[in-house]
Amino acid sequence: MRPALRLRFTAAATTAAITAAVSVSALLVGCAAPRHTSVQADVRVAPGWTPLPTPPPPPPPAPVVxxxxxxxxxxxxxxxxxxxxxxxxxxxxxxxxxxxxxxxxxxxxxxxxxxxxxxxxxxxxxxxxxxxxxxxxxxxxxxxxxxxxxxxxxxxxxxxxxxxxxxxxxxxxxxxxxxxxxxxxxxxxxxxxxxxxxxxxxxxxxxxxxxxxxxxxxxxxxxxxxxxxxxxxxxxxxxxxxxxxxxxxxxxxxxxxxxxxxxxxxxxxxxxxxxxxxxxxxxxxxxxxxxxxxASNAPPVPMGRAQPAPSQALAPPHQSQPQPQPQPQPQPVAHDPHAQDWHAREEQRAQSQDRERREQRYEERNEEKARAREMGQANAQAKAQAKEQAKERDKEHEKRKRQQEEREREEGRVHPQQ
Structure with a gap:
């Protein structure tokens, strides 16, 4: 090979080797340290939008009456x-x-x-x-x-x-x-x-x-x-x-x-x-x-004993305890004109029911006695009828017996006793 061609081939091979080495180095560097991309976003809120309100707490329980x-x-x-x-x-x-x-x-x-x-x-x-x-x-x-x-x-x-x-x-x-x-x-x-x-x-x-x-x-x-x-x-x-x-x-x-x-x-x-x-x-x-x-909260007073004064009457249990902060009381129900005689009506109704029960029991007892008398009379009549029927049967039996004896005497088969 000529010297000029040899030098040209060697230079080309060297250049190719250097280019491959540079590519491999760039690849390794890219793998070791990846690039980071920064993204910026411009978020715009539409006019008129408001956050949802917080739901209100549950209502408190109704006050006790x-x-x-x-x-x-x-x-x-x-x-x-x-x-x-x-x-x-x-x-x-x-x-x-x-x-x-x-x-x-x-x-x-x-x-x-x-x-x-x-x-x-x-x-x-x-x-x-x-x-x-x-x-x-x-x-x-x-x-x-x-x-x-x-x-x-x-x-x-x-x-x-x-x-x-x-x-x-x-x-x-x-x-x-x-x-x-x-x-x-x-x-x-x-x-x-x-x-x-x-x-x-x-x-x-x-x-x-x-x-x-x-x-x-x-x-x-x-x-x-x-x-x-x-x-x-x-x-x-x-x-x-x-x-x-x-x-x-x-x-x-x-x-x-x-x-x-x-x-x-x-x-x-x-x-x-x-x-x-x-x-x-x-x-x-x-x-x-x-x-x-x-007002019926007081005990019954025995005969011969004086009624206690109103100040000594039985007080409601809550009123017997001191109240640090007295509160105004609403109009009592007892003063309602429609409820004043409620207790009297209940008493009258109870008395009426008691009277009806007593009358009913009295009528039931009378009916039982009447039924017993009727049954006794029926039994007595049945006994009397049975007794009369027994007498009739006895009479009929005696009659048939006498008739039989008379027929036998007439036929001569039975001699009368001397």
Whole structure:
């Protein structure tokens, strides 16, 4: 090869090698340090746009309305309500003012909405009358309610039958539907979640759950222990005989109470004893009633003893405690001209019903006596007829016998005795 060609080939090979080396170096540098691209965006907000407003907090619960009620002397008619009663309130009874006084009230009643029927000591309106606790039943997503009342001795409470047709009453201010199993119940303990119900036997005072912890889920129930002035219930409609129960047991499984712990407590079945038990801290308390206490709160005065002065008459339980900030009271319901003679009408109706029952029992006894006399006369006549028929049969038998003997004598087959 010529020298000039050799030098030209060598220079070309060297140039190619250098170019390849530079390319490889650039590739390696690009892999080791990638380039970063900066992007700038100009965001413009359309005129008139405003951020969404924050939703308002839920409205506070409606204030509790506390009233004094005058219980009727007969079982009132049931009502069907769309929402459940609120949780119970704490209302500690004062000491019993006189022997025989009965603690009535202290439960949720119905006056177009759930109102707190304040408790008080009252004498029975008549001898042998007993206090019947209010009745709550969860039925088809609504609440069947019968308020507390006075009942004559021997008159049993009759639960509303399942086939009874009732129109649903809508609560003023709304509320929460009942949450829990179907059947008889009492409201939940103070501070519980609204709408929850606590299954309980018929006749259980609602105050038995006041000392129990608040619940947030379904599961708490009241069990019947021993001997509550109650009825023997086999289901919600089959009421048998009356018993005397002194204790009830409240049971709640884990996860149902506010603290998540299981609970089991034994509570007196008497309403005033159950309401006086220690309660949970910060439990809601019943407010002062907005109506005047009925005048029938005083004990009966024996014959020959002077009536105490008006200043010594029994005061409502809340008025016996000092009020640091007295509030003006609304117009008492007792001054309503349409309600002044309500108690008198109830008394008259109860007397009329008692008179009708006595007359009915008297007529039934007279009818039984008349039936007995008729049956006795019928039996005597039957005996006389049977006796006469027996005599006739005997006479007929003797007659046939004599005729037979005469025929035999005539035929000569039988000789007469000498």
């Amino acid at each position: 506390s009233v004094y009620v005058e219980p009727p002397l007969v079982q009132p008619e049931p009502v069907l309500i769309d929402v459940a009663p609120p949780p119970m309130l704490v209302e500690v009874p004062p000491p019993q003012p006189f022997p025989g006084a009965v603690w009535t009230g202290g439960y949720w009643g119905w006056q177009g909405r759930w109102v707190w029927c304040s408790g008080r000591w009252s004498p029975p309106p008549r001898p042998d009358y007993v206090w019947v606790q209010p009745y709550y039943e969860h039925r088809d997503g609504a609440v069947v309610f019968v308020s507390g009342f006075w009942a004559a001795h021997g008159v049993a409470f009759v639960p509303p039958p399942p086939g009874l047709h009732l129109s649903v009453q809508v609560a003023i201010g709304g509320g929460v539907r009942p949450v829990g199993p179907m059947g008889v119940f009492v409201p939940p303990p103070p501070g519980s979640r609204a709408g929850l119900i606590v299954p309980a036997p018929v006749g259980t005072p609602p105050a038995v759950v006041v000392s129990a912890p608040p619940v947030t889920r379904v599961g708490m129930r009241v069990q019947q222990n021993s001997t509550i002035n109650n009825v023997d219930v086999h289901n919600t409609t089959d009421v048998r005989n009356v018993t005397n129960i002194t204790n009830v047991t409240i049971v709640a499984p884990p996860g149902t109470t506010a603290n998540g712990q299981a609970y089991e407590g034994h509570v007196p079945a008497a309403a005033h004893l159950a309401a006086a038990m220690p309660t949970a801290e910060h439990a809601p308390r019943a407010p002062v009633p907005v109506t005047a206490a009925p």
